[in-house]
Amino acid sequence: MKKNILIFLLLSLSAFQMASARSFGQVRNLINADNKPYHFGFILGFNSMDFNVSHNGIVDKDGNRWYADQTDLAVGFTVGIIGDLRLAESFNLRFTPALMFGDRTLKFVDQNGFNELSVPVKSTIINFPLTVKARGQRRGNWRPYLLAGGSATLDLGKQKENVIMLKMMDYGIEFGFGIDCYLPYFKLAPEFKMYLGLSDVLERNRPEILDIDDLKYTNALSKLTSRLFILSFNFE
Template sequence: MKLRITICLYRLLLILPAIVGVGCGDASAQSLNDCVLNRPYADMRRWHLGFSVGIHTQDITFSHNGLITAEGEEWYMEQPGFSPGFCVNGLVDMRLNSLMNLRFTPGLYFGNRDITMREYNTGAELRQNVKTTCIVLPVDLKFSGMRYRQSRPYITAGVMPAFNITRSQGDYLRTVPAELFLTAGFGCDFYLPYFKLVPEVKFCFGITDAIEHDRTDLEDEPDKLKITRSLRKALSRMVVFTFYFE
């Protein structure tokens, strides 16, 4: 009986790499240190290309200046909820060394933000849906860990200029044509037989004012202009979840 148990445990140890390792081939032909790597030289190329698709949410934080209008009104803005948006990017990746890559991922972000505007004294509310279609030009440094079997985790840090191409006239609030974001993220390279699948989460923090304050289009509409005049500054934020195919 003890001999049978020992043989079973030995066989379990032999097939364990096939159970926990992705793409390690036939378990009966593998040992613990013999895992066939998919695309073993993929990370040694100087350049490679790819693309990504994903979803994101947009947020905005408002800083108010406490303006009180001639009618005694004091307005405050907030974004009470989040709506998912869609994004698609290209990828140009340059290998700097064994652990670091420089990545350029131009793309398009489609999204919207529902803004609620409240008057402090009466509780009156106004609402506006701010839709955005942005051309983004992110540049990131990718810091990768050591590869383990068919996966390799990494973190990123960089900057992302964004250019909004859908700016309407006559709204309570209007976003500026260009913003700048600082970005940080993390992900993991998964090596499949013919390509790398890379899920990634990225956090984007706006560092420039997102609201246009010079509203010449509202000079004849003081009831709308008072909303913009109540703001000192607004900063955008985004959370982006993407799948890269490299």
């Protein structure tokens, strides 16, 4: 799956470089687009959700220590809206809430490698990023930019029957880059960004678990934080 994601990113980048090369030096489209005090748009894209796992080495009642890792990166879907406020010639403030569908799988293995359990964790995340967009110099019909800011997330995909459950709220930082491509009637911007969660999203209060032995998987983790990789296409 990681190989497929890399191939997709390389193909997307190659296609955009070809389009940019053709537009360089030509008559510029949407000459006054960047002078608008504010504008709106929408987002379509893909995401890949990841965990950063920390262990505490606690021994269960059978004398085993459990360790977890995410087995692979799966591709999910992203859709959102764009609100953009012009601050200066090269800086914009952006609010880009998005709905993201994805899943992750945690694989637990004991210290001897004899016992293992794969736990699927599905997520439906509403992301609320507030970022500053720093734009470079426009060249023909394209213009590169960088993004940085903070974000809060709301996970609606709680699975109470699962041995691992995530908290609903999280917060973190976002950063990334992209290129505005000025077409005759709108801007299209391929964009890649990363979200790094700062809080522990592992839900430890699990009164609904009837088999106490299932708590050993939660107890084996000292901290679980989220990472999101987002490839989007912005229409503005």
